Amino acid sequence: MNPRQELNYLNCEHTLRSWFLTTDHKRVAILFAATITMFFFIGGGAATLIRLELATPQGDLVSSDVYNRLFSMHGIVMVWFFLIPSIPTTLGNFMVPLMIGARDLAFPRLNLTSWYLFLLGGAVTLYALFIGGVDTGWTFYTPFSTMYSNGHVILAAVGVFIAGFSSILTGLNFIVTIHRLRAPGLTWYRLPIFIWSLYATSIILVLATPVLAMTLLLISLERFFGIGIFDPNLGGDPLLFQHLFWFYSHPAVYIMILPGMGMVSELVTCFSRKNLFGYKFVAWCSIAIAGIGFLVWGHHMFVTGQSVFAALVFSFMSFIVAVPSAIKVFNWTATLHKGWVSYDAPMLYALGFIGLFTIGGLTGLFLAALAFDVFVTDTYFVVAHFHYIMVGGMVTAYFGGLHYWWPKITGRMYPDYWARAAAILIFFGFNMTFFPQFVLGILGMPRRYHTYDPALQVWNVLSSAGASVLAVAYLLPLLYLGWSLFCGRRAGPNPWNATGLEWQTSSPPPKHNFPQTPRVQRGPYVYTPEAVAVAQNA
Amino acid sequence: MSWAPPRRVLIAWAALLALLGTTIFLAYQPLGNFNLAIALCIAMAKTLIIMAVFMELRERSGLMIAFAAAGFFWLSILVWLSGTDFVTRPQFPPHL
Amino acid sequence: MHEAHPAFQYATLPQQHDAAQLGMWTFLATEVLFFGGLIVGYFVYRFGYPADFAAAGRHTKIAIGAINTGFLLTSSFLVAWAVTAAKLDLGRVAAWLLVLATLLGAIFLVLKGYEYLQEFHERLVPGRNFQFDAAHARGALLFFMFYFAVTGLHALHVAIGLIVLLAIAARARQGAYSLQYHAPITVAGLYWHFVDVVWVFLFALIYLPGRSGE
Numbered sequence: 001m002n003p004r005q006e007l008n009y010l011n012c013e014h015t016l017r018s019w020f021l022t023t024d025h026k027r028v029a030i031l032f033a034a035t036i037t038m039f040f041f042i043g044g045g046a047a048t049l050i051r052l053e054l055a056t057p058q059g060d061l062v063s064s065d066v067y068n069r070l071f072s073m074h075g076i077v078m079v080w081f082f083l084i085p086s087i088p089t090t091l092g093n094f095m096v097p098l099m100i101g102a103r104d105l106a107f108p109r110l111n112l113t114s115w116y117l118f119l120l121g122g123a124v125t126l127y128a129l130f131i132g133g134v135d136t137g138w139t140f141y142t143p144f145s146t147m148y149s150n151g152h153v154i155l156a157a158v159g160v161f162i163a164g165f166s167s168i169l170t171g172l173n174f175i176v177t178i179h180r181l182r183a184p185g186l187t188w189y190r191l192p193i194f195i196w197s198l199y200a201t202s203i204i205l206v207l208a209t210p211v212l213a214m215t216l217l218l219i220s221l222e223r224f225f226g227i228g229i230f231d232p233n234l235g236g237d238p239l240l241f242q243h244l245f246w247f248y249s250h251p252a253v254y255i256m257i258l259p260g261m262g263m264v265s266e267l268v269t270c271f272s273r274k275n276l277f278g279y280k281f282v283a284w285c286s287i288a289i290a291g292i293g294f295l296v297w298g299h300h301m302f303v304t305g306q307s308v309f310a311a312l313v314f315s316f317m318s319f320i321v322a323v324p325s326a327i328k329v330f331n332w333t334a335t336l337h338k339g340w341v342s343y344d345a346p347m348l349y350a351l352g353f354i355g356l357f358t359i360g361g362l363t364g365l366f367l368a369a370l371a372f373d374v375f376v377t378d379t380y381f382v383v384a385h386f387h388y389i390m391v392g393g394m395v396t397a398y399f400g401g402l403h404y405w406w407p408k409i410t411g412r413m414y415p416d417y418w419a420r421a422a423a424i425l426i427f428f429g430f431n432m433t434f435f436p437q438f439v440l441g442i443l444g445m446p447r448r449y450h451t452y453d454p455a456l457q458v459w460n461v462l463s464s465a466g467a468s469v470l471a472v473a474y475l476l477p478l479l480y481l482g483w484s485l486f487c488g489r490r491a492g493p494n495p496w497n498a499t500g501l502e503w504q505t506s507s508p509p510p511k512h513n514f515p516q517t518p519r520v521q522r523g524p525y526v527y528t529p530e531a532v533a534v535a536q537n538a
Numbered sequence: 539m540s541w542a543p544p545r546r547v548l549i550a551w552a553a554l555l556a557l558l559g560t561t562i563f564l565a566y567q568p569l570g571n572f573n574l575a576i577a578l579c580i581a582m583a584k585t586l587i588i589m590a591v592f593m594e595l596r597e598r599s600g601l602m603i604a605f606a607a608a609g610f611f612w613l614s615i616l617v618w619l620s621g622t623d624f625v626t627r628p629q630f631p632p633h634l
Numbered sequence: 635m636h637e638a639h640p641a642f643q644y645a646t647l648p649q650q651h652d653a654a655q656l657g658m659w660t661f662l663a664t665e666v667l668f669f670g671g672l673i674v675g676y677f678v679y680r681f682g683y684p685a686d687f688a689a690a691g692r693h694t695k696i697a698i699g700a701i702n703t704g705f706l707l708t709s710s711f712l713v714a715w716a717v718t719a720a721k722l723d724l725g726r727v728a729a730w731l732l733v734l735a736t737l738l739g740a741i742f743l744v745l746k747g748y749e750y751l752q753e754f755h756e757r758l759v760p761g762r763n764f765q766f767d768a769a770h771a772r773g774a775l776l777f778f779m780f781y782f783a784v785t786g787l788h789a790l791h792v793a794i795g796l797i798v799l800l801a802i803a804a805r806a807r808q809g810a811y812s813l814q815y816h817a818p819i820t821v822a823g824l825y826w827h828f829v830d831v832v833w834v835f836l837f838a839l840i841y842l843p844g845r846s847g848e
Contacts, residue, residue: 104643106653172660180653181643207612210664214671227761227779229675235631235772240678243620244671294615298623310623512642541727543715551711558703565842573846577838584834592714592827605659609666617674624678631682
C-alpha cells in the first residue's frame, strides 16, 4: 500500500465479506451503483432493439409479440431497476451522512438489507424477462394483464414487489437520518438542497410504494386464482386497478426527478460560485412537488373511462404541480445570473438538465390540458415528454452528480476533456433521439406499435440515428471513469473548492466519515467574494 | 405493586372492550346509512385510544404524532380522490 | 445486566431510541397504505353494491369475529403492560405477559382458521366453490374476495408478530431491558398494537355490514 495513502473506507478492509456484509453506507452505495449500472445497460439494450426496429416502418426486425415484450422490459427495468434507485441509493447513500456530518445512516443494517432485497427483486424480474418476459407494458393494465396476457406477469410483478421493499427501506432510512443525525448547528435551513430533495423523495418512496405493492399483489392473486376485483365479468372495474397503480406511479415520476433537481442545485451553486437564489423557496418547492404530486395521478386516465368531473379535478391539480418546478428553474437561472460560471463537466450536465427539463416540463403542461391530451394520448408525444424529463433531466443530473462527486468517492480525477466531450455528445444525441418524437406524436404515431405509416419514417430514422449517438455517448463515461480508477490523478479533499460538509473530509473519506463531528455555523452555499477571488486566481 | 398494570393502560383496555360491545350493539340497530359511519367512528375512537395510550403517543413529540398520522392522511387522499371518480360516474359499477 | 451504549452513529441512547421509534412509525405508515389499497377496493365496491355487501356481511361469523377482537385487544393490553414492566426492570414479569399475549394471538389464528373452514363448507370461497343467492351474487363475490385477501394478509402479520413477541420475551427474561435501554420491546410493541388497529377497522368493515337489515 502506498505509504502516502491514508486509511479510507475503500482500503481499510479487502475481504469479500467486508464488502458483501458491509454496513458502511459508502460501500453499500458502491454495491448499488454497480447493480444499477448493469440494469441501465440491460434496459438500454432493449431500447437499442426498439430503435432498430423502428428505423423501418414495417415490423421486420421482431414480431409484434416480441416487440411488446421489448418495450415492457425496457420500461420495467429502466423505471424500477434504474431510475427509481439511481440517485437515492448511490449518491444519496454515499452523501447523505457526509453532507449532514453523520458517521452513517440511522439504520446501517437496514441499508444493506435494502441492497439484498434489490438484488433479489432484480434477479426474479430478470429471470421473468429472460424466460419470455411480459407483453403488458410496464403499466400492467387490467384486464389484459390478469386475464389475457400469456406473459410471465406474476413473476415480473413479484420481482418488482420485492424491489419495492428495497425502495421503502431506503426512504425510511433517509427520513429518520435527516431528522435525527444532523451535526450540531445544522438546522433545517442550513441543509444543502440535495438533502431537502432526498427528504421529499423519501416521503414519496415511503408513502406511495406500498400502494404499488398491494396493486401488484392483487393482480397476481387475480391471475393465479382466476378471481379478482378488476374483472368486469365478475362486476369489477378495471379502472380501480388504474387508480391504485397510478396513485403510486405518478408520485414515482417525482421520485425520478426530485433527486436530480437537488443535484442541480448543488452544481449550479458550486460552478457559478454563488449562493442559491431563493433557498427557502427551492427547499419548500421540493416538499410541495412531493405533496401535490400525490394529487394528480388521474391525468394518466383521461381517456380510459374515469368521470369527466374527476378528469377536471386532476387536470387542474396537474397545472398546479408545475408551479413549484417552474419556481426552481427560475431560481437556478437567477443563481447563474452574474455568477462566475465555469464549464466543468458537472456544470455542463446541470445546464443540460435545466434546458431539457424545461422542455419536458412544459410539454407536461400541454398534456395536463384535457383537450390536448385527448389528441396526443398514447402517441409519441407522451413518450418524448417523459424521456425529456427522465433521461434529459434525471439521467443527466445523475451523470452530473457522478462527475461532481467522483473525486470524493474514488479519490481520483477523470480526464477533463473526455468528460466535457461526453457531456456535449450526450446532449446532442439525446435531442436528436427524442425531439423528433414530439413531431411524431403530433403527426399521430401511436406508442407501443412496432409498425407505422411510411410517411413518418424520416422522423423515426432521425430518432434512431440519435439513439446510436446517445449509446456511444453513454459508453464514454464508463470508459474514462473506469480508466480514472487506475490511472486518474489523485484528488484532494476539495478539488472544486465547494462549500459543504462532504468536502471537509478526505477523498476518499475515512470509514467513519469525520475524524471529529463537525459543528455547523453557516448556510450551505456561502461562496464569499473572497473565496471567489481566491478561486479566480488559482 | 410495581408489577401491576399502569392505571391508564387498564382503563384504556376497559374502554376498548366497552366500545367493542357498543359497536356490535349499534350494528344491529336499523340506522340506515349511518350504520357505516357510526361503525367507522367507533373504530377510529378505538384506534385513537390504542395509539394514544398503548402506543404512548400521548407522551411523544409532535413529530412522532405527525409520522403516526401521515399514513392515515395519505390513505384518505387515495380514498377521497379516487372516490371523486367513482361517485361521479354516469354508471357504476360498469355493466357488460 | 450489561451497561448499554449507543451504536457508533448515535451520540446518546435517547437519540437512538427516538430514531428507532421514528423508524417504526414510518414503517407503520407504509403498512397503513399497504392495507389501504385493499380498503379502497372495499369502499369502491361497497359503494357500488350496497345491498350485496350487506347480504354478504350477514354471512360472516360475528361471534368468532367479536371474540377474536376481544383477544387481540387484550393481547395489546398485555403487551403495553409488558413494556411498562420492562422499563421497571421487571424482565420476568414482562416475559410472562408477552408469552400470554402471544398465546392470545395464537388462539386468534386458530379461530380464524376454524372460521375459514366453516366458510369453505358454506361455499363462500371465491374461485373454489362460491355459491350465493343470485340476487346478490356479484357484490357478494367481491366482498368475499376482499374478505379472504385482507384477513389472510392480516393473519400473516399476526404470525410474524407472534415470532417477534416470543423473541422479545426471551430477551426480556434475560433482563436485557431497562429504563435506560428498552427500544426493541417498545418498537415490537408498536408493531403489535398496529396489527390490532388494523383488525379494529377490519372488524367494522367485515362483520358489521347488513346486521340491521334482512
